[in-house]
Amino acid sequence: MPSFVSIEKLNEQHAIAGIASVISGEGNLPKVRVTSPRASAEIYLHGAQVTSWQPAGSEDAIFLSAKSYWEEGRAIRGGIPVCFPWFRNKADDQKAPSHGFVRTKAWELLSIAHEGDSVVVTLVTESDEASRRWWPHEFRIVHRVTVGAELKLELVVTNTGDTALKFEEALHTYHRVGDAGRTRVAGLDGAPYLDNMDGNREKTQAGDVKFTGPTDNAYLTTRNAVEVVDPVLHRRIRTEKKNSLTTVVWNPWQEGAKALADLGDDEWQSMACAEAGNIRSNAVTLAPGEEHTMTATLAVEGDGR
Numbered sequence: 001m002p003s004f005v006s007i008e009k010l011n012e013q014h015a016i017a018g019i020a021s022v023i024s025g026e027g028n029l030p031k032v033r034v035t036s037p038r039a040s041a042e043i044y045l046h047g048a049q050v051t052s053w054q055p056a057g058s059e060d061a062i063f064l065s066a067k068s069y070w071e072e073g074r075a076i077r078g079g080i081p082v083c084f085p086w087f088r089n090k091a092d093d094q095k096a097p098s099h100g101f102v103r104t105k106a107w108e109l110l111s112i113a114h115e116g117d118s119v120v121v122t123l124v125t126e127s128d129e130a131s132r133r134w135w136p137h138e139f140r141i142v143h144r145v146t147v148g149a150e151l152k153l154e155l156v157v158t159n160t161g162d163t164a165l166k167f168e169e170a171l172h173t174y175h176r177v178g179d180a181g182r183t184r185v186a187g188l189d190g191a192p193y194l195d196n197m198d199g200n201r202e203k204t205q206a207g208d209v210k211f212t213g214p215t216d217n218a219y220l221t222t223r224n225a226v227e228v229v230d231p232v233l234h235r236r237i238r239t240e241k242k243n244s245l246t247t248v249v250w251n252p253w254q255e256g257a258k259a260l261a262d263l264g265d266d267e268w269q270s271m272a273c274a275e276a277g278n279i280r281s282n283a284v285t286l287a288p289g290e291e292h293t294m295t296a297t298l299a300v301e302g303d304g305r
């Protein structure tokens with residue numbers, strides 16, 4: 001968002017009385033708050049990042065760190081960061097920001113719309129002088145967040161330049177769980193994965209993913225829905241994907257959490273990341289003018305066992 005667009009002005013243009021408005025969030029960063037009979041949610045313009053989604057009758061499904069940074073140039077720890085145009089470190093530049101540069105900057109709020117029982121919040125960001133310092137390509141990304149009984153996230157990347165572009169992407173969902181050590185991720189049985197805790201050796205998943213230590217697995221070539229099964233909060237958070245071939249499962253565990261200044265020492269126990277993406281061999285190539293839409297749809301179901 002250009003810094004001169006005030007919260008007052010954003011509300012004049014976009015607020016829906018009693019349903020959605022822009023308010024000042026942590027670090028005075030603007031966020032859209034949605035409160036509808038089906039669900040409430042919060043979405044920061046910074047990173048176009050969902051930080052809360054609470055379907056009616058359920059606790060919040062999204063984890064947010066109490067020690068997150070809230071400032072331009074830094075990522076929010078928790079929520080659903082948008083990773084683009086690379087995932088983890090940039091292969092040819094170790095100084096480039098982890099997971100790309102769109103999660104650390106303000107996006108522009110395009111619209112807030114009421115569609116049936118849901119509220120659709122649409123944000124956009126484009127290549128500019130700052131992005132070209134890291135990545136010499138022209139692009140436009142629209143993030144359309146539909147808040148309702150389900151949470152639908154659509155990331156639409158358009159190549160606005162005149163040469164092909166190749167990118168990685170992820171919707172890096174931090175699920176809020178009762179106890180990571182008792183949480184499982186179902187839906188990946190038999191899928192090959194690269195184990196980033198073991199030099200990215202290729203392995204094959206047997207049964208559900210269980211967290212018993214630092215876990216950082218990239219399941220390549222899986223279109224399956226995944227379920228974060230939580231026997232403590234008695235629920236399953238299901239993610240259906242479209243145009244996403246990678247699922248990343250991550251939890252830093254106690255030792256990894258210590259190295260993250262923006263994550264409280266015990267907070268790793270309350271989070272489990274299962275991320276829809278396209279990374280490594282699944283990176284997307286777009287010809288000039290082409291667009292690609294990746295979708296992740298979250299739903300909360302009862303009775304995690």
Ligand SMILES: O=P(O)(O)OC[C@H]1O[C@@H](O)[C@H](O)[C@@H](O)[C@@H]1O
Binds near residue numbers: 075088196216275
């Ligand atoms: O600390 P960051 O940059 O937000 O990344 C957190 C983690 O994000 C995960 O998705 C990656 O697979 C991990 O390798 C990474 O450590």
